[in-house]
Amino acid sequence: MSVTSNDQSVLRPAYDSILTLAPYQTGKPVEELTREYGVSDVVKLASNENPLGCSPQVTLAITEQLGQLARYPDGNGYYLKQALSDFNDIGMDCITLGNGSNDLLDILARSFVSRDDAIVYSQYGFVIYSMLAKMQGATGIEVPAQRFGHNLSAMRQAVDDNANTKIVFIANPNNPTGTQLDRDELYKFIASMPSSVLIVLDEAYIEYSPESNNRALLDAFDNLVIVRTFSKAYGLAGLRVGYALSSAPVADLLNRIRQPFNVSRIGLAAAAAALEDQQFIETVRQTNQEQMCWLEKQFDALGLGFIRSYANFIMVKMEVEMENAAVINQALLEQGVIVRPLAGYGLDNWLRITVGTAEDNLRLIDTLRSILNDD
Ligand SMILES: Cc1ncc(COP(=O)(O)O)c(C=O)c1O
Known part of the structure; x- marks a missing residue:
């Protein structure tokens, strides 16, 4: 049998539950977005990574x-x-x-x-x-x-x-x-x-x-x-x-x-x-806190609901007029901003956004505002 065969019988010994397992969805890599949409200068706020890098x-x-x-x-x-x-x-x-x-x-x-x-x-x-x-x-x-x-x-x-x-x-x-x-x-x-x-x-x-x-x-x-x-x-x-x-x-x-x-x-x-290097961790924590506060104010100003977060990301509700999270996520992607849709969690109207640097966050908010106001 050729290695390209589509015969599923080889999978018979697997647990049934494994056959129904959906693969873990990772955040879209920057390189992929550049390839798909031809956008450069991508901001990735999808995987709760540290925007300050490491010590x-x-x-x-x-x-x-x-x-x-x-x-x-x-x-x-x-x-x-x-x-x-x-x-x-x-x-x-x-x-x-x-x-x-x-x-x-x-x-x-x-x-x-x-x-x-x-x-x-x-x-x-x-x-x-x-x-x-x-x-x-x-x-x-x-x-x-x-x-x-x-x-x-x-x-x-x-x-x-x-x-x-x-x-x-x-x-x-x-x-x-x-x-x-x-x-x-x-x-x-x-x-x-x-x-x-x-x-x-x-x-x-x-x-x-x-x-x-x-x-x-x-x-x-x-x-x-x-x-x-x-x-x-x-x-x-x-x-x-x-x-x-x-x-x-x-x-x-x-x-x-x-x-x-x-x-x-x-x-x-x-x-x-x-x-x-715990000094670095202190800087990371403080920066995250400052940026989280700033983001919360911007979401308020945009009329977007969110859940108070104790981590380096925030879940934002995208149920605004005719728009929904999938549409807004797509528009963000096309403008080089990667966030995480949560439909896989049954949270269809929500996006999870990692707190970035001041510059990343400004780009996110400006892009979101332009999408929501359609200007
Ligand atoms: C709650 C939680 N646990 C564990 C992990 C796994 O992280 P890692 O394998 O990179 O340590 C993550 C990553 O997103 C997470 O959010």
Whole structure:
């Protein structure tokens, strides 16, 4: 049979749920937009990347590794783990490194969830959680959101209703809604959970909202895992580094499941250098906050509704007169501005917009205004 055959029978051994799995939609790459619409000077506000880049110290750390590329990285990531251990005041044996935090979410699902199990997550929760349930051939239980955020009491009930639940995934702040959970409510939620259910707190945007840092809860709960990333505030999305903090037995299991060299030599060195430069993170946080305030005022002035966000993006409602989010998204693309439509989340009227630099944001608002006023 030729390699171009369309015979689907080879797929028969796959889980049914995998056959129905839609691929993860990444933000449109700048190069693609340039190719499709012939626009140059593209502004990408679609993937919650850091518009300020990364700490200058990262460049030096990467340069130092360039002569060593023929050598495998340290498979245990000793120096990065040591730095993370100091930074988070936790034992090195409680840390697992990942090829981005997505890798860790995947490792968690592969370690704890099999075909007869269930994963609980919220409506409008990060899309990967439902995908992981499908990938494991498990049952994904989506709990209706409350005011666009997690409804913890309903999620607790879902765990009671599904005795086969192995993991509850919670992004805090949540992507794409930007909502944040109350710490006391979260504490009560975790405390009420059977110890056999793993609670995974995805803190990908924690640097933008330090009050969401729930590291302290790890001291109280062995069934809690916190997942973090260097892709957002640290500005290393292109390098793929993330980490999980957990009890030592959970970390031991995750470290058995992960690929032997899942973080590259350059990724390890860059992340350690980035972690050291907390001054940069402070600048990132302040800039994001200032720009978020500015954007909120502009959306108000344009008559666009939005959800208050605790991260580096904001969900904006595009239901204006005859226009809708898909039409506005298309018009933005044609003028070189990439944002994220949310129809895949069932949020047809909304766009998620990453907070850019002052210049990026001005371009976004000017372009939006011209589209809405049709001038
Ligand atoms: C909530 C959340 N978790 C995890 C990730 C994965 O990020 P990465 O794999 O780059 O660390 C993202 C990326 O958008 C995210 O929004």
